[in-house]
Amino acid sequence: MLKTTFTFLPIIAGISATCFSVNGAQLSALDSCLLDAIKQADQTQTVAELNAQCNQQDDSNESKVIEQVAKTTVASNNLTKTRQGLISKRISSESKTENELFVLTPHLMNYILPALTTNDINTNAYQSFPEFQDNFEDVESKFQLSIKVPLTDNIFIPGDKFYFAFTLKAWWQIYSDNISKPFRETNYKPEVFYLAPLNWHPLEGNTGFTVGLEHESNGRSQALSRSWNRVYASFLFEKDNFALSFKPWWRLPEDEKRFVGDPKGDDNPDILDFMGHFELFAAYKWDEYELSVKARENFARHHGAIELGFTFPLWGKFIGYATAFNGYGESLIDYNHKQTRIGIGVALNNIL
Template identity: 65%
Template sequence: MNITKQVILTSLLVASESGLAGDASKENDCILNLYNSGSGELTLSEMRMMCGSEKPQTMAAEKSEARNTGRITNRRQRESQTEFEPYVITPHNMNYILPAYSTSAINREAYRLFDGYGENLEDIETKFQLSLKVPLNYGDMLLKGDALYLGFTLEAWWQVYSSNISKPFRETNYTPEIFYYAPLNWQIFGGNTAVIVGLEHQSNGRSQLLSRSWNRAYTGFLFEKDNFVLSFRSWYRLEEDEKEFEFDPGGDDNPDIEDYMGHYELGIVYKWDMFEFSFMGRRNFSTDFGAVEAGMTFPLWGKLRGYATAFHGYGESLIDYNHKQSRFGIGIALNDIL
């Protein structure tokens, strides 16, 4: 008896010993007849399907699930294995440091009322970002595979080369958010789709004339196929009261921020071998203000990744939301986007 036939007979014997009778016995006989009279090209699953013991839609769903996996799905699967471990921090956005981050025009105008500060700012500084998230649900909520997260991102621009003003942190941005992620059953062009809905607060933690902040509700659409990911995000700014006087601490610090930041953002990420390429673009079509950003990560050493990035436009930070510049940086990343 060859190995294939032995496997089939063993499978049928296990089914019989499990207490299956009646229809199960007929299905077993059907499978043996198919094997004895067939060409030998049918698999056991295919013979079970033909004999009624396995549903076609089950096989189709399994094949579809195995075929349609992408970078977002893979990342979600990896994170789910450790995100509830007490000593594991799950990244949200990228975590990186850029020791050399240059600009074509440092924003001195924002500090015009602070004597000696703006004049001593250097066009090269250090930037770093720390970003993490915490899951809030253990199982499915509304859809299979969905998740609710708390996220937090810190960005800092450090004037480490400005010895005349004691190397201060020129700007820090804090972004706490809560968001809901849900994969969709809509598969287009052989890929997967998902949606993200969230609330986000962003502030630079400053007061008076240097204070910048805004709140927004956003919705995002994700598409993945193999090593390619596309995201489109739109947002609505939650309105704030106007300032009653110049130094009013409760009024809107930047009422025109949408003129420069727009209402939409397009993101593209592509993984090629050990390299990851990213693109971000946003624009306000009414004012023609916006920004573009490109990045690349590459192998460095161990878990460390090299990271190179370029930015052009408005809104590279909150203090620079209405300041146009071109920026270039190179440094080290702890994790990729995907």
């Protein structure tokens, strides 16, 4: 998935709007400070003194927030010569809350597909487990949880950031009554990445790039174990309601297995033959609808995959999500298995 990394050009609309939201948030912080101060105060302190003490602390915290917003705004004005696209608007919105204690910022999409069909369920990978192999259903459920956390910003140039992100995907055989509805596959992907805007505006759009390191594993052992580590770079482009990402990668080499069942060897030495060396992603949004396409290809082996996604409004914060996939690598256990999949479900956030 976009994975990636569709975050760049963090742009703040203006200091005044942000200051307005800061004042509202700081009111509760001031009340909390007063309550704590009263509990810890000695008998000689007056209420006026405690109030002055908390107001001074409140003003200091607000000044820090305004200073950070001002830096981001200056960087935005210097680097963005064209109007914001959807990615920039998303990052602008995220920047206001991503450092809040009780806020989890989405990385990729967060969704659940109660029904995900396949024309050819992968049974070959489970030959050592005939009780599973013979009872898998062609319809299962899938969900994805993906969040990111900012680590630091404005390191090398104004507007750049370091992130840690974690994505979990799970395929659940919820309709398999004969085998107690197991999770057929679960993939875990932690990553760290650096993103930065570029002062380059082809076609009157905005550009940026990311560089990252990720580990992806299914957390299994022996015959069912699948994993790989990648270093990737991604070029990002946006214009109005359109976004494009080109993401090549290099797999970190692993030692060959010395014997069958060796826990330290490479679980899938031929994974690049099927997963390819790059991913191309594009998305377009009109009104409340969003269409996306993601493609991978190994031109030497003629193996790859294409995935289409479509989101539409439902109710409240819930978004309808439909997806179609054809090719290899829909999950790690299926990296060398070709299939066609169609799913429908609900998402909590769009890609853009």
